[in-house]
Amino acid sequence: MRPSRLPRHAMDASFWRDERVRAVAAQVLAFAAVVAVFAWLVTNTAANLDRLNIRLTLGFFDERAGFNILQTPIPYDNNSTYLRAFLVGLVNTLIVGVIGVILATILGFLVGIGRLSSNWLLARLATIYVETFRNIPLLLQLVFWAEAVLTLLPRAQQAIELPFGATLSVRGLYLPAPVAESALLWVGVAFLAGIAAAYLLGRWARGRQARTGQRFPAASVGLALIFGLPILTFLVLGRPLAWEPPVLQRFNFTGGIPIIPELAALVLGLVIYTAAFIAEVVRGGILAVPRGQIEAARAVGLSSGTTMRRVIIPQALRAIIPPLTNQYLNLIKNSSLAVAIGYPDLVGVFKNTVLNQTGRAIEVVAITMAVYLFISLAGSVFMNRFNARVAIRER
Amino acid sequence: MKNRMIAAGFGLCLPMVAIPASAQTLNDVQGRGYVQCGVHTGLFGFAEIGDDGEWHGFDVDYCRAIASAIFNDADAVRFTPLNATERFTALQSGEIDVLIRITTWTMTRDASLGLIFAGVNYYDGQSFLVPTELELTDAAGLDGGTVCVQTGTTTELNLADYFNSRGLTFEAVAFAERAEAVSAFEAGRCDAFTADASNLYSTRMTMVDPDAYVVLDERISKEPLGPAVRQDDIQWFNIVKWVHFALLNAEEFGITQANVAEMAESTNPEIMRLLGRDGTFGEMVGLSNDWAYNVIANVGNYGEIFDRNIGAGSPLGIERGLNALWTDGGIHYAPPVR
Numbered sequence: 001m002r003p004s005r006l007p008r009h010a011m012d013a014s015f016w017r018d019e020r021v022r023a024v025a026a027q028v029l030a031f032a033a034v035v036a037v038f039a040w041l042v043t044n045t046a047a048n049l050d051r052l053n054i055r056l057t058l059g060f061f062d063e064r065a066g067f068n069i070l071q072t073p074i075p076y077d078n079n080s081t082y083l084r085a086f087l088v089g090l091v092n093t094l095i096v097g098v099i100g101v102i103l104a105t106i107l108g109f110l111v112g113i114g115r116l117s118s119n120w121l122l123a124r125l126a127t128i129y130v131e132t133f134r135n136i137p138l139l140l141q142l143v144f145w146a147e148a149v150l151t152l153l154p155r156a157q158q159a160i161e162l163p164f165g166a167t168l169s170v171r172g173l174y175l176p177a178p179v180a181e182s183a184l185l186w187v188g189v190a191f192l193a194g195i196a197a198a199y200l201l202g203r204w205a206r207g208r209q210a211r212t213g214q215r216f217p218a219a220s221v222g223l224a225l226i227f228g229l230p231i232l233t234f235l236v237l238g239r240p241l242a243w244e245p246p247v248l249q250r251f252n253f254t255g256g257i258p259i260i261p262e263l264a265a266l267v268l269g270l271v272i273y274t275a276a277f278i279a280e281v282v283r284g285g286i287l288a289v290p291r292g293q294i295e296a297a298r299a300v301g302l303s304s305g306t307t308m309r310r311v312i313i314p315q316a317l318r319a320i321i322p323p324l325t326n327q328y329l330n331l332i333k334n335s336s337l338a339v340a341i342g343y344p345d346l347v348g349v350f351k352n353t354v355l356n357q358t359g360r361a362i363e364v365v366a367i368t369m370a371v372y373l374f375i376s377l378a379g380s381v382f383m384n385r386f387n388a389r390v391a392i393r394e395r
Numbered sequence: 396m397k398n399r400m401i402a403a404g405f406g407l408c409l410p411m412v413a414i415p416a417s418a419q420t421l422n423d424v425q426g427r428g429y430v431q432c433g434v435h436t437g438l439f440g441f442a443e444i445g446d447d448g449e450w451h452g453f454d455v456d457y458c459r460a461i462a463s464a465i466f467n468d469a470d471a472v473r474f475t476p477l478n479a480t481e482r483f484t485a486l487q488s489g490e491i492d493v494l495i496r497i498t499t500w501t502m503t504r505d506a507s508l509g510l511i512f513a514g515v516n517y518y519d520g521q522s523f524l525v526p527t528e529l530e531l532t533d534a535a536g537l538d539g540g541t542v543c544v545q546t547g548t549t550t551e552l553n554l555a556d557y558f559n560s561r562g563l564t565f566e567a568v569a570f571a572e573r574a575e576a577v578s579a580f581e582a583g584r585c586d587a588f589t590a591d592a593s594n595l596y597s598t599r600m601t602m603v604d605p606d607a608y609v610v611l612d613e614r615i616s617k618e619p620l621g622p623a624v625r626q627d628d629i630q631w632f633n634i635v636k637w638v639h640f641a642l643l644n645a646e647e648f649g650i651t652q653a654n655v656a657e658m659a660e661s662t663n664p665e666i667m668r669l670l671g672r673d674g675t676f677g678e679m680v681g682l683s684n685d686w687a688y689n690v691i692a693n694v695g696n697y698g699e700i701f702d703r704n705i706g707a708g709s710p711l712g713i714e715r716g717l718n719a720l721w722t723d724g725g726i727h728y729a730p731p732v733r
Binding site for chain 2: 049051052053054066067068069070078143146147150151155156170171249250251252254261262339340341342344348351352353355356357358359361
């Protein structure tokens with residue numbers, strides 16, 4: 001708070017003249033008004049609910065849900081409780097969120113860098129992409145993709161046969177289910193050993209570069225270790241893994257791991273929409289890096305790829321991360337449109353079906369909102385931590 | 396600071412439902428000059444905006460009947476189109492006076508939602524719309540299939556009950572809106588679309604090739620559809636209930652839109668009481684004594700409403716079946732006016 005610059009006699013005249021008093025008074029009044037409105041809402045709601053004989057309760061969570069859910073990443077059947085149904089919906093929302101965030105980031109970075117490309121065609125295509133997809137309402141895009149996915153795919157009887165017995169049809173992508181034999185454990189061990197070896201290799205390479213200035217391709221050799229060791233073990237042990245392909249019954253495929261078309265359509269729609277915004281964030285971040293930095297990097301002989309990875313991106317990230325966080329949160333919140341195209345997310349399973357079966361509108365809507373709030377706040381906290389790590393450090 | 400903001404955020408999640416305190420629905424309706432009626436967002440035959448820009452349909456005519464009983468004006472009604480999940484909240488919050496939206500009367504809805512059903516205006520049952528080429532005779536033939544369904548309906552639970560109780564397997568794809576569910580069904584995502592039979596007849600008519608689809612004869616549930624009102628106003632409940640009974644009684648006595656003026660001269664005591672020539676039955680519920688006369692003169696009796704919108708006189712051509720009067724082999728039976 002800055003000190004008042006008013007002369008002493010003016011302050012004595014009236015306390016209203018004191019900037020500090022006014023500031024505090026305004027805050028107290030605003031706070032009181034918010035509390036009053038809130039109290040009115042709560043008492044009014046409580047009185048009206050009482051008048052209508054509606055009691056708020058969470059007891060319904062223990063009751064049998066009785067309905068089926070299309071995609072159940074955690075064990076669930078119609079005899080499970082509403083709590084279990086809630087969790088299935090939540091996990092389905094998180095699945096879309098995680099896949100969507102990863103893919104939208106990759107696509108967004110590619111398009112954002114593409115817009116800055118000196119290749120005229122590439123830059124124009126990236127611009128058209130951004131301007132098209134960020135200017136059409138997401139719900140329309142989702143309905144479009146759902147319709148497109150369902151129309152393009154053949155009926156189950158004419159399913160497209162893919163390698164390893166996988167099938168693709170309007171009923172979804174059915175992957176063969178892996179049936180593990182006990183020897184498969186060693187493949188896992190080899191995978192962990194690969195990670196450890198890659199880590200040690202990275203440390204050794206950094207140390208050597210610091211001592212001698214010589215570089216070693218630690219990244220590619222490390223990746224080869226992480227994936228090569230388990231693959232080698234797998235082959236040496238005689239492929240201890242069987243595949244159970246999906247089989248077409250009268251209506252549907254059974255067996256195998258289904259990936260439902262609704263998930264594909266939802267992820268497609270969300271990723272394409274969000275990536276358009278991320279591309280602009282990335283472009284802005286890169287443009288925020290002073291031109292002198294790039295010229296200096298080129299002057300000391302770094303290649304254009306190294307310049308991008310070592311000079312531009314680390315500095316651009318500082319400008320990219322905060323707005324990128326917004327886009328991640330938007331993607332997760334937008335995933336609540338899933339129910340429009342039949343994907344069983346939290347809103348579809350809980351806010352629609354559970355709400356209707358139990359009639360507990362207030363409880364269910366309040367919980368749904370709280371869950372989205374919690375996911376968003378948790379996402380913010382995580383991204384803020386990450387931002388603090390990449391933020392500029394004064395030396 | 397951050398903790399306080401989080402707490403405030405959670406606080407905002409608390410419900411913000413503002414419900415008007417008045418229990419005098421009739422007074423409110425008369426004061427504003429029209430009935431606010433909650434209907435379907437668009438279901439051919441039941442509630443739909445026609446080419447003339449007016450609402451038409453079976454449920455819509457029930458709204459008009461209530462308006463006629465109060466104002467002797469079938470147009471003294473405004474319609475609020477509602478989807479399945481928002482319909483009860485609209486009624487609870489006072490946004491609408493009466494909900495007439497092919498809504499199934501169930502115990503949960505009567506006992507825990509602060510609302511009450513005023514009768515059954517259509518006896519329905521859940522069925523399946525399937526491609527004709529599957530040559531199915533009953534729903535059990537769908538074992539192992541995929542079914543498209545609209546969420547927020549009793550349909551979803553009946554579907555699960557039917558298959559699970561018989562040890563059959565199925566997958567359900569649940570959509571928020573009926574239009575998306577139907578379009579996915581047409582694209583082959585599902586082997587069947589399930590809903591109340593009335594809804595399926597209506598859906599079939601609006602599909603690209605109606606003849607490629609058939610509604611199964613089997614009914615897997617009881618779906619008594621009827622108008623619902625708030626629990627806190629018995630007078631309004633009685634008005635809605637008795638408008639429904641008046642429509643049924645009128646059909647039973649043969650009183651139609653065309654002959655109601657003539658029938659008013661009848662000496663049959665039952666008809667005299669119904670049409671307000673004898674007694675003060677209208678005044679008992681806060682209306683004028685010729686309330687039922689006005690209803691029939693404006694919208695006709697139950698049979699006329701049925702035929703015009705969904706029955707023999709409409710493209711849907713739904714048979715009366717259970718919805719015939721008890722005197723004609725159906726189960727519509729109205730208590731007497733006396």
